[in-house]
Amino acid sequence: MLSIAGTDPTGGAGIQADLKSFAAHGAYGMAVTTALVAQNTRGVRSVHVPGPAFLREQLDAVSDDVAIDAVKVGMVADEANAREIGAWLDRVAPPFVVVDPVMVATSGHRLLDGGAEQAVRELVSRADVVTPNVPELAVLLGEEEAQDQAGVLAQARRLATSTGVVVLAKGGHLAGGSSTDVLVSADAEVTLDAPRVDTRHTHGTGCSLSAAIAALRPQRDDWETSARDAKAWLTGALRAADRLAVGTGRGPVDHLHALVPVRSFTEEAWDRIAGWRTAIAGNAFVVALGDGTLPAEAFAFYLAQDAAYLEQYSRVLSRASAAAPDRAAREFFATSALSALGAEQSLHRDWLAEHAGMDDGAVTRVEPSPVTAAYTDHLHAAAAGSYGEAVAALLPCFWLYAQVGDDLVRRAGTADELASNPYAAWISTYGDPAFAEATRRAVQLVDEAARHASPSERERMHRAFELSSMHEHLFFEQGLTRPTWPVAGHGSGQTVVPAPGA
Numbered sequence: 001m002l003s004i005a006g007t008d009p010t011g012g013a014g015i016q017a018d019l020k021s022f023a024a025h026g027a028y029g030m031a032v033t034t035a036l037v038a039q040n041t042r043g044v045r046s047v048h049v050p051g052p053a054f055l056r057e058q059l060d061a062v063s064d065d066v067a068i069d070a071v072k073v074g075m076v077a078d079e080a081n082a083r084e085i086g087a088w089l090d091r092v093a094p095p096f097v098v099v100d101p102v103m104v105a106t107s108g109h110r111l112l113d114g115g116a117e118q119a120v121r122e123l124v125s126r127a128d129v130v131t132p133n134v135p136e137l138a139v140l141l142g143e144e145e146a147q148d149q150a151g152v153l154a155q156a157r158r159l160a161t162s163t164g165v166v167v168l169a170k171g172g173h174l175a176g177g178s179s180t181d182v183l184v185s186a187d188a189e190v191t192l193d194a195p196r197v198d199t200r201h202t203h204g205t206g207c208s209l210s211a212a213i214a215a216l217r218p219q220r221d222d223w224e225t226s227a228r229d230a231k232a233w234l235t236g237a238l239r240a241a242d243r244l245a246v247g248t249g250r251g252p253v254d255h256l257h258a259l260v261p262v263r264s265f266t267e268e269a270w271d272r273i274a275g276w277r278t279a280i281a282g283n284a285f286v287v288a289l290g291d292g293t294l295p296a297e298a299f300a301f302y303l304a305q306d307a308a309y310l311e312q313y314s315r316v317l318s319r320a321s322a323a324a325p326d327r328a329a330r331e332f333f334a335t336s337a338l339s340a341l342g343a344e345q346s347l348h349r350d351w352l353a354e355h356a357g358m359d360d361g362a363v364t365r366v367e368p369s370p371v372t373a374a375y376t377d378h379l380h381a382a383a384a385g386s387y388g389e390a391v392a393a394l395l396p397c398f399w400l401y402a403q404v405g406d407d408l409v410r411r412a413g414t415a416d417e418l419a420s421n422p423y424a425a426w427i428s429t430y431g432d433p434a435f436a437e438a439t440r441r442a443v444q445l446v447d448e449a450a451r452h453a454s455p456s457e458r459e460r461m462h463r464a465f466e467l468s469s470m471h472e473h474l475f476f477e478q479g480l481t482r483p484t485w486p487v488a489g490h491g492s493g494q495t496v497v498p499a500p501g502a
C-alpha cells in the first residue's frame, strides 16, 4: 500500500495515521511525503512543501522497485504537487486509487493552497473512489455546504455523475446521534451508518478511513464491502480513542485497538481484585444482610464502625478534592465528602438510635476497631502520596458497595420482598441508581488520574486499590467477629456498641 500525503508528527493524521491504518488491516505500508506539517492535536502551526521535483523522485523510487496494490492520496498541498501526482498515476496506473480531497483541517487551517482546487478536481477524476467530508464535497462541486443528510446525498450523486468516480461522502460534520456516510456510484447508493461516538478525539478520522478503504480493497470483492468494513473498524478506533488519550487537544483514534486492546486502569484493577470480589459476595455477613437473617447486634456493630469509618473517609475525600487537577474532579470529591458526612451517616444514626438506643453523641464516641483503624490508616497513607493513589484507595468503597448493593437488590427479588428485609434501607441506599452513577464518575476520575501517572505511580495506585478492597472484605466480616483492641489502655480499651434494644 502506498500513501501519498502530508505528515503529522503527533501521529494522528496524514502519513503516520495512514501507515497505522494499513498495518491494522494487515497491509504493508509505504509513504511518499507531499508536505511536512508542523501540527499537533491542537492545530496546524506551519507547512513546508519540498516541491514537485522531489515529490516525483520519491514516487519513482517506490514504483521503480515495489509492486503497489493500492494507493491512497491525502493532502497534496499545492497545484504543482497535485499535477505531479496526477502524472505519476497516469504512468504507473495502480490497481486501486482512493483520493481523500484534504483541503482544510478541522482546526480551520488550510492544507491546500487556494489555486490548487482545480488541480485536485483533476486528481479526483483519476481516482476509483473519492472521500470528501461535507465542506470538501461543496468545494468540489462549487456549491454551498449541505446542511443535512438529504443534502449530502444529493451532492454526492451530482459529484458521482459528473466525475464517474465512486463517492464516499462522509457525514462526520453533521449533527445527530449517528455518523452516517453514503457511498454513491453511477448505479448504486449505499448508506453506511454508525453510532456517533461521544469523544472529542476525532483527529485524523478522514485520513484513517480512506487509508483503511484502500488497504481493504485488494482483500475484498468490491468498494462497498471495503467501505463497510473500514467504517466498522473506525468506529472501534473512535471508541478506544479516550483510553488512548494522546495530546491535550483533539487527539487521534486508536488505530490498533483490535490488535492490542488498551485496558483502562480500572478494568485491570477490577480484574486484579477478582478474589476479593468473590470473597465479599460469599462473605457470611453480606449473605445474611441480603437474606435478612443477620443478627441485629452484628449489624449494629458494623454500622457503628461504618459511621466511624465514614468520618475518616470523608476527610480523605476532602484531601482528594484539594489535590484534584480540575474543577469537575474537585467538585465531585467535595460533594462526596459532604455526602459521607451527611446522607450516608443519617442512615447509620437513624438505625442505631432506633435499634441500639445510641444517640448522635454515642455514635460519635464509638472507638474505631482495629479493623476500621487499619482501613482508615491505609486511606490516610495513600492520600499522603499522590492524588492518583488517594483516589485509587477511595474507589473500592464506591465500587464494591455499589456492586454489593446491586447484588442484594437483585437477590431480594421484588420491591415488596426487599421491603420485608429489616436492612432494606441500607440495601436500597447502595443499590440506588444515583449511587451507581456516583460510582461511574469515580471510576472515570481514577482512570483520568491513571492516564497521567508514571508506570511506578500506576503500580502504587493498583496496590492502594487492592489494599482497600481487602479492607472492604475485612470490614464486612468484622460485623460477625466484632474485634476489640488486644491491649487494654488503647483508647477506651473496647469498642462500645450497646446491644440492640439496650
Ligand SMILES: Nc1ncnc2c1ncn2[C@@H]1O[C@H](COP(=O)(O)OP(=O)(O)O)[C@@H](O)[C@H]1O
Pocket (backbone or CB within 6 Å): 106, 132, 133, 134, 170, 171, 172, 173, 179, 180, 181, 194, 195, 196, 197, 198, 199, 202, 204, 205, 206, 207, 209, 231, 234, 235, 238
Ligand atoms: N464522533 C464520531 N463517531 C462516529 N463516527 C465518526 C465520528 N466523527 C467522525 N466519524 C466518522 O469518521 C469518518 C470521517 O469523518 P468526517 O469528520 O466527516 O471527515 P474528516 O475527518 O475528513 O473531516 C466518517 O466515516 C465519519 O462518519
Ligand SMILES: Cc1ncc(COP(=O)(O)OP(=O)(O)O)c(N)n1
Pocket (backbone or CB within 6 Å): 005, 006, 007, 008, 013, 014, 015, 037, 039, 074, 075, 102, 104, 105, 106, 107, 111, 202, 203, 204, 205, 206, 207, 208
Ligand atoms: C497531513 C494532514 N493530512 C490531513 C489532515 C486532515 O485530517 P482529517 O483526517 O481530515 O481530519 P482532521 O484532523 O482535520 O479532522 C491533517 N490534519 N494533516
